[in-house]
Amino acid sequence: MPVPSTANLNLNLSLTELCREGLLKEALHILLTLYNAPTNFSIYIQLLQTCISKKALLEGKQIHSHINERNFEFATCKPLQNTLIRMYDKCGSLVDARQVFDQMNERDGFSWNIIISAYQRHGYPHEALTMFHRMQPTGVWPDQFTYPSILKVCAEIRDLEQGMDFHQSILERGFLSDDVVANALVDMYAKCGNIYKAREVFEKIAQKNVVSWTAMISGYVQNGFCDKALETFKQMQSAGVKPNSMTFASVLPACGKIGAFKQGTDIHQIIMERGFFSDVVVTNALIHMYAKCGSIHKARHLFDKMCQKNVVSWTAMIAGYAQNGVLDEALRLFKEMPKRNVISWNAMIAGYAHNGIVAKAMEIFKDMQLAGVKPNSTTFASILPACAKMGVLGQGYTQNGFVEIALEAFKQMLLAGVKPASTTFTSILSACAKMGALGQGAVIHKSIIEEGISSEVEIANALVDMYCKCGSIYRARGLFDQIPQKNVVSWTAMITGYAQNGFSKDALKLFELMKQSRTYPDHVSFACVLLACNHAGLVDEGCKYFNCITDSYCITPTIDHYVCMVDLLGRAGYLEATLNFIIKMPIKPVAVVWTCLLRVCRAHKNISLGVFTATLLFELDSKNPATYVLLSNIYAEVGKWGEVQKVRRLMKDKGIKKIPGCSWIESH
Missing domain, CATH: 1.25.40.10 (Tetratricopeptide repeat domain)
Incomplete structure (x- = not known):
């Protein structure tokens, strides 16, 4: 092996020092103008890493050319080739990255990981999958660096089935204990709509870090479980894990979506205490949250205090005004935008x-x-x-x-x-x-x-929904059966279609198939199932499904679920049981619950319970004409025309007008 000359040693030292200081142009000038070339491939790696840090594609290409022209023996050096692939990837030239990869005589796990990750990050998920499947026949097996990238691919294309296959492979190869792999699994399951599996993986992570908690919180928000997201954020704090900017940006939308103003202000206080008040991403999320919660003045106060506003800041504020109906101010702010x-x-x-x-x-x-x-x-x-x-x-x-x-x-x-x-x-x-x-x-x-x-799941779901709502139930089912990877929305759309078109038993059969398919139903799915039971008068089945909302799936029933049950029990004539059901509700019954009971009282001509229910409704909202009309009609059904006139006079005295579409039963 030849001993490097003093000149070469000095060149190597000079280039190393310039790279360390980030002086890429100066280093490149020396490299290209001197006759001598570096005698150690690690010098080229340092130069290329400097290009990566500065996103300097042109300089990276010049260094690549220099290697080919002046140090050709280094051109087949695997570590140097891997660095070239990474440089082209990070500098945005995927074509050049792939060209270097294809020219390699021998590739190691690092080579494959770089190219798979590159395709994933540049928005080519299917190409990333292709490269993954090409890798194993060459004798290179996936490791803890491969799985996070490929799981991100599954999350991006919503391929739950393949993601579950990778999960099995991770278990077999013993990589589940790696935090990065486990966090990627949580994210994949959440983005693919299986939030229960995401939580299962999350719970098994021995040392949950801020990324783990943030992935779980974000997953809950993405899947509409905003209460769970806020609950998980509290658990994160109790566990002593400090949130970062991404955590705040993930949890604040949960407050906005459900109007949780108090929780939002509490999180704002934590942001101030943790020193994130100057973070643009966090402040934008706060503006969005306050606007969603109707506190447009607080949103504007934050906006005005921002030292540096980006397009997201302006857009969040404009959208906030628009969402709150302050369109003149939205337009004025829009005109003030610098660009x-x-x-x-x-x-x-x-x-x-x-x-x-x-x-x-x-x-x-x-x-x-x-x-x-x-x-x-x-x-x-x-x-x-x-x-x-x-x-x-x-x-x-x-x-x-x-x-x-x-x-x-x-x-x-x-x-x-x-x-x-x-x-x-x-x-x-x-x-x-x-x-x-x-x-x-x-x-x-x-x-x-x-x-x-047409095979994209969001498109297929919309087609199924459209055909169902247009009454073409058989065509909807044909499309539904062709969806390769059905998610909870797919199943729910078809179940709803059956229920709304009078095919209740088909709706329930499909719901059972949904459970067998490893797709977990959500609160909307259960609302549709209860609707199907309601239309068919299937009381026992309805009670069974209502109970399993909490018992089997740990979902908190919503008002829609309770209203469905009140209507189901009431229509079947179990009025005493219906009243007891309402009284035992864990949440305070709102007007729509009592109005539903009042309607079934009319259907069964139950005056005593009808009067009791109407009295409660008057206390909740004495100006709602529907209550007066329903009570009047209950009296009319049993021929109590004197009481009918009293209700009408009371309505007239209070200045309440009958809403269009609510009919009086005419007296004789």
């Missing part, structure tokens, strides 16, 4: 659309195009529901008119060269479903097939 981009415009369009001011939403949509800002899929995802909202608010359009407007916006999207995203298709299918526009829905279905995305 508007497509996200800013989308916030304004969505704001007006969500408040039912569809004409203004469409006007801003046109202004956006005139300003030279190209709409994206999110823009159209706001415009299409806006068209549907016209129908809901009855703004003078015929039902077919709404769908035509939505379809016209959809055509504009295609003409603008914007490829429809899944959310765009689901929005327009939702519009068709609301209007019962089966023909137009079928046209959109054809477009989906042409795009080759």
Whole structure:
């Protein structure tokens, strides 16, 4: 082995020192202008790592060329090749990374891990899976660095079945004790909709760190279990694990979604104590939370105090005003923005659309195009529901008119060269479903097939829902059976379709199949099952399913579940049992529960319980005309016309007008 010359040693030392100080351009200048070349491949690795830290792709390519031209013997050095792949990956050139990978004569686990991770991070999940499956036949087995990347892929494409296979492989190879692997499993299960399995893995983590807790909290929020997210956040604090910025950014949306203002302010206090008040991501989450909870002034106070606002900050504040109906201030703030981009415009369009001011939403949509800002899929995802909202608010359009407007916006999207995203298709299918526009829905279905995305679970779910709501139950079932990876939304949509179209027994059979498929039902699934039992008068089955909500799945029943049970028991004539059920409710019965009981009292002509129930409703809301009408009709059913007149006079004296659609039973 030749001994390096003094000049080469000095060159190596100079380059090492410059890399240590981050002076890449100076190091590169020396490398490219001197005749001598580094005699140690580790010098090139240091140079490439400096390129990674500075995201310097051009300089990285120059170093790569220098290796090929001046030190060709290093070109086949495995550690150097791995560093080249990593440099190209981190600097954004996946094509070059793959080219270096393909040129390697021999690859180790590090080589495969880098390329799999690169494909995953650059948004090519299927290519990452392909590389994973190519790796094992070469004699290289996955390790604790491979599994986190491949589990992220499963999470991204919502492939629960393959994720469970990887889980089994992790168990067999003994990597579950690795915190990073376990955390990735929690995240995968949560994103694939199996929150119960996510919790099971989470509980088995011996030393839960901040990433573990944050993954679990985020998973609960993503799956709609906001109460559980807040409960887990408290458990995290009790365990002595300190939250980081990602934890706060994950838990605050839970407060916003359920209007948990008190919990939100408590978390705000913790943020102040922990010194995260200057973190832009955390402050943006706080603005969003306060706006969602209706405290727009607190949101604005935080916004005004921010030293550095990014586009998310402005968008959060604008959206907050819009969500709270303060559209003038939203528009004023929008005009003050230092620089508007497509996200800013989308916030304004969505704001007006969500408040039912569809004409203004469409006007801003046109202004956006005139300003030279190209709409994206999110823009159209706001415009299409806006068209549907016209129908809901009855703004003078015929039902077919709404769908035509939505379809016209959809055509504009295609003409603008914007490829429809899944959310765009689901929005327009939702519009068709609301209007019962089966023909137009079928046209959109054809477009989906042409795009080759009919197997995507979100799209398939929307198609099933549309066909169910349009009464085409058999076509819905045909599509449902073709979904390769059904999630809880898929099953629930089909169960709901059966229940709403009078196929109660089919709904219950499908629910049992859902449980057998390892898909865990959520609160919506159970509400649909109880609806099916209600329509078919299946009291025993309904009671069984209601009890297993808590006993088997640890889900806290909602008001919707209680109302279903009150209606089910009441319709069957078990009025005393119905009253006892309401009295024993763990949460305070709200007006809708008592109104349901009042309706069944009318159906069974039970005056005494009807009067008792109406009295309670008057205490809760003495201005609700529906209570007076129902009580009057109960009296009328049994011929007590004097009492009917008393109720009508009481209503008149209080200045309460009968709402349209509530009919009096005429006296004789």
